[in-house]
Amino acid sequence: MAIDSLTRRYARALYQQAAGRDEQEAVYQQLSAIARALRAEPRLLILLGHPTLEEERKISALLAIATTALPTEKATSSEPFLRLVLRKGRVRLLTGMSEAFLDAWDQDRGVVRAHISSARQPTAEELAQIKQMLSRLMDAEVELESEVEPDLIGGMSARVGDRLVDGSVRGKLQSLRRAIRPI
Amino acid sequence: MNHTPDEVSAIIREQLERLETHVEIMGVGTVIEIGDGIARVYGLEDVMAGELVEFPGGLMGIALNLEEDNVGCILMGPYGHVKEGDQVLTTGRISETKVGDELFGRVVTPLGDPLDGKGPMATELTRPLEVKAPGVIKRHPVSEPLHTGIKAIDSIIPIGRGQRELIIGDRQTGKTAIAIDTIINQRDTDVKCVYVAIGQKTSSIRRVAAILEEHGAMDYTCIVSAAASDPAAVQYIAPYAGCTIGEHICDNGGHALVIYDDLTRHAKAYRQISLLLRRPPGREAYPGDIFNLHSRLLERAAKLNDQEGSGSLTALPIIQTEEGDYAAYIPTNLISITDGQIYLEPELFYAGIRPAISVGLSVSRVGGSAQTRMMRQVAGRLKLDLASYREYRAFAKFASDLDAETQRILDRGDRMTEVLKQAQYVPMPVQRQVITIFAGTHGYWDQVRPEAITAVETQLLEYLAQHYPQIEQQLEQKQEFSDALTEELSAAISEFVKQLDRSYLLEPDVLKQADEVQSAE
Structure with a gap:
């Protein structure tokens, strides 16, 4: 999903605050719980944006969702942030903020997230190999998400951030077609 | 020598083990908006300004706007098949031909x-x-x-x-x-x-x-x-x-x-x-x-x-x-x-x-x-003369009686204008251009009817090619007029004008007037 600059600014500010208090994990858990809920129930957005509804009730609703991820006393720490987002009318951006928060966190930890598509389910051994190869390539610790995509025919492709490492048969066929097309 | 099936497989296996496959690393992005020959792409973090990018179906684009949130690309072909969410790849090449x-x-x-x-x-x-x-x-x-x-x-x-x-x-x-x-x-x-x-x-x-x-x-x-x-x-x-x-x-x-x-x-x-x-x-x-x-x-x-x-x-x-x-x-x-x-x-x-x-x-x-030097020699004053002629021409529209000098400038100008006319798709070698302009600026056409000049000019070039081919050759070689060459060309053109058909020339009474003008000078 595309993350615009505004979303990124909110997420960065929140991350910097969380990093200062060393509670990235807790904040991320809450944020992602809210993002999940918003994705699952789009009508929640209408509710949260409703002009006649009091801010306190909106906040308590958001905190209630956040609490599903964490014990109550920890959840209240994100209250000021949620209040700010509500007042600025940026509730819509919360799902993106959750992703941008994770990006900022990953960058801070030196972790890159790789999305792997392969024609068949890779074995644990293969996954470990891939992980090793990618971390050498990217010069960072790699966290893998894998997915089976039979369309690739054979091999695998890995997407790391904005970079694509294509070693699939489909990719090779496509580059073959590119080479042939001009003639 | 025959290979046993086992040996063949072994060779293949060995080759397979040594087979190196090439893996491409490309930048990727996602189309967020497309239309009017422009695409906005999210991602493409490492794209260079002016880099070629590839859309689905081999459609090429050029990244022109690198913005904070997105990259603006221009599309080099029909883009009807590209949808929002499609993948865009970088090519690592700046746009080239x-x-x-x-x-x-x-x-x-x-x-x-x-x-x-x-x-x-x-x-x-x-x-x-x-x-x-x-x-x-x-x-x-x-x-x-x-x-x-x-x-x-x-x-x-x-x-x-x-x-x-x-x-x-x-x-x-x-x-x-x-x-x-x-x-x-x-x-x-x-x-x-x-x-x-x-x-x-x-x-x-x-x-x-x-x-x-x-x-x-x-x-x-x-x-x-x-x-x-x-x-x-x-x-x-x-x-x-x-x-x-x-x-x-x-x-x-x-x-x-x-x-x-x-x-x-x-x-x-x-x-x-x-x-x-x-x-x-x-x-x-x-x-x-x-x-x-x-x-x-x-x-x-x-x-x-x-x-x-x-x-x-x-x-x-x-x-x-x-x-x-x-x-x-x-x-x-x-x-x-x-x-x-x-x-x-x-x-x-x-x-x-x-x-x-x-x-x-x-x-x-x-x-x-x-x-070339020969062109400078014959055409040095041509631009100024023609420009002043155009001015006189504009004024002469209102005048009924012109003094001799003005009339002379106008007549010469009319003829030079004719000399500079040229049909399409028939470019002229520069030595020939020089000859025709020489004839015009030295007054050899003063007694020729202006509308006949194009025809006369063609005849002159033919005449010279036939009787004095060395003039053109020398001009081509030396690219300049020596005194001897100037004289030779003058003589040749005078000779040509003498044998010219009367129908190309002005009526006798007009000729007489022209003579008077010349003697008045």
Whole structure:
């Protein structure tokens, strides 16, 4: 999903605050719980944006969702942030903020997230190999998400951030077609 | 020797183990918006400005706007199949085109792909479309002439190799004709030509190709075609592609002539792209860098010094004006960028003075240094004389009685105007131009009826070729008039005038008047 600059600014500010208090994990858990809920129930957005509804009730609703991820006393720490987002009318951006928060966190930890598509389910051994190869390539610790995509025919492709490492048969066929097309 | 099945498999297995597969790493992005020949792409973090990017189905684009959230790309072809969410790949190549000798004789797209059905493009060489123009150190002042074969230009507004001369005029005044004649005139020279058609009708481009083919000019000419039906992005890169093709010749010590027909449409294509990319509009809604758009293109025309191989790239940009308004935005920009302009006037065109070059408004700022000595000798004062003639002519409309001197200027001017008329597609070798202009400026046609001059001139050239072939030969070799040669030519022309058919000459009473005028001098 595309993350615009505004979303990124909110997420960065929140991350910097969380990093200062060393509670990235807790904040991320809450944020992602809210993002999940918003994705699952789009009508929640209408509710949260409703002009006649009091801010306190909106906040308590958001905190209630956040609490599903964490014990109550920890959840209240994100209250000021949620209040700010509500007042600025940026509730819509919360799902993106959750992703941008994770990006900022990953960058801070030196972790890159790789999305792997392969024609068949890779074995644990293969996954470990891939992980090793990618971390050498990217010069960072790699966290893998894998997915089976039979369309690739054979091999695998890995997407790391904005970079694509294509070693699939489909990719090779496509580059073959590119080479042939001009003639 | 026979292999057992086991051995075969073993070999294969061994080969398989050693087989290295190549893995490509590319930047990726996602289309977030597409339309009007523009795509906005999310991602592509490492994309370079001006990099080629690939959309699904092999559609190429160029990344022009690198913004905080997205990348604005222009699309080089039909984009109907591209949807929001589609993947975009970087190619690692800055936008480039094919170059090399193989392109000459061909009609190509700005990316160097053939359009003429003459088979694939054999060249492997590519060059980036946008490069910095050669600097001061690499250049040499323009000093060699580039003959257009058009009397009015080679004598009055000479063009040198490495010069940028603007051809400007209303529609249907013969702008393209001048360009085509110039290409045809390079037939027996070492100049290679590139004709860039921007935003023209496909039929017009086809016609140009046919004319060049007919005159044997296609062998050393490359036509870069960005027709009106092509996307604005293709029209935008076309002149840069043409320039790149010419630059390859120039950098290898050759001589190239590039014609941009025309830059008015190029400016409009760029305006479209800029507005759609939401760059701020300025005057007439052109973007702020419209001046630089053309100046960086035309700065690449150059005459290189000997260390750099002494190649040259001459540029003839064409600009179309509306109702003769050469003070409009784009025309004034180009007039200030180029080293002079050839201004074509519709009034002259309709009066039958073709090429319809306005002597007063046309200028070549490189001028005399790009002229052969013989041409300077015969045409030195021609421009001033003709300009003053045009002024007198305008006033003479109101006068009934003119003094002898004025009448003489008018008569001479009428004849010189006739001398400078020239049919299309018949460029004239410069030594012949010199002879005809010599005859005109030395008053040999003063007794010939103005309307007969074109015919008489042809006869003169035939007569000289038959009886005095050495004159033309000497001019061609020495490129200048010695006193002896001047005398020889004068004598030959006098002899020719004496044997001229009476029907070409003025009526006796008019002749007498003319004599009186001469004796009055």
